[in-house]
Amino acid sequence: MEVMKISSFKGEMNMCQKILLVDDEHMITEVLEAYLRKEGYEVFTSDNGLDALRKADRVNPDLIVLDLMLPDISGEEICRLLRKESDVPILMLTAKSGEDERINGIVLGADDYVTKPFSPREVVVRVQAILRRVRKTEHVPVGEQLSFNHRELIIDLLKKEITWMGGTINVTPIEYRLLSNMAQNPGRVYSRMDLLDKIQEDGFSYEGYERSIDTHIKNLRKKIETDAREPKYILTVFGMGYKFGGAPDAKNASL
Structure with missing residues (x-):
């Protein structure tokens, strides 16, 4: 029973993450797609x-x-254009095994490099490792203000304050961390496990469980939504989790 629960958590954490496979060998894409799904x-x-x-765009x-x-x-040119x-993290696949080719791929901006033939399990493990590193390093510079919908909602990342409709609102530390993390990546879908991880980053101790996230989201909606039943900021993505739907202002004000 415990094994099933852990497996389900893993799937929920990954389900909202999107992978683009680019290879003209259809057998390779079919196998990797099956493993990643x-x-x-x-x-x-x-x-x-x-x-x-x-598709990347x-x-x-x-x-x-x-x-x-x-x-x-060529993959090198695609990497150059994307950069x-x-x-976006890039894992390169190639039949070229020479040191120069590997170094050139990294110089162009690839995050990792796998040489053909390879094990699909190895590719999956490398994908997971890259995404873990990315999640740990995501941040917005300290001292920046995030504002949305013509400054209707303002999140002050230095003072850790939230202003809505011109007034500062009282939020708990957990509510602040939930909102600020989602607002830094508008449109990105977060599973409940993703949000639990965000709460506990930087040494913040939290003994909660997945469904407790729903309670915090409900409380946040009461504070920053005109109609909590039809939210425009914290949106539910059914079967997956939540995302921030506010429209970012053209330019965030620096403190």
């Missing part, structure tokens, strides 16, 4: 560079698994 990831595939760039993946040898645009606009 088994781990709970949402998977998109592409077999050429132009389509990969379009449309899907906004959490990680890209990128083959270097594609029929139209001009995005810091």
Whole structure:
């Protein structure tokens, strides 16, 4: 019974993370897609560079698994183009095993490198490791103000204050951490386990459980939503968790 519970937690944590697989060898993408979906990831595939760039822009993946040898645009060029606009993690796949090729991939901005032939399990483990590192390093510079909907909602990351409709509202430390973390990544879906992890980062001790997140979200909605039954800031993504839906102002004010 405990094993089933842990497995279900793992799936919920990964389900809201999107992986884009780019490889023109369909057998490889089919196998990797099956392995990644088994781990709970949402998977998109592409077999050429132009389509990969379009999907990367449309899907906004959490990680890209990128083959270097594609029929139209090389993986190196795709990596170079992506890095001009995005810091999305990239795991490169290639039949090139030389040291120069591996170094060049890292220089271009790849986060890791796997040489063909490879074990699908190894790719999955490397994907998980990269995403763990990314989650630990996500942050917004201290001292910045996040504002939404023409400053209707303001989150002061230095003072740890929340202003709504021109007035400072009282929130608990847990409510502040939930809202500030989600607001830093508008549109990103967080499972309850993701939010529990966020609460406990930086040494913050919390003895809660998954469903307690629902209570904190409910309380937050009462404080920052005009109608808590039809929220516009903290949105429920059924079967997955929550996301922040507020429209960021064009420019956040610095303190």
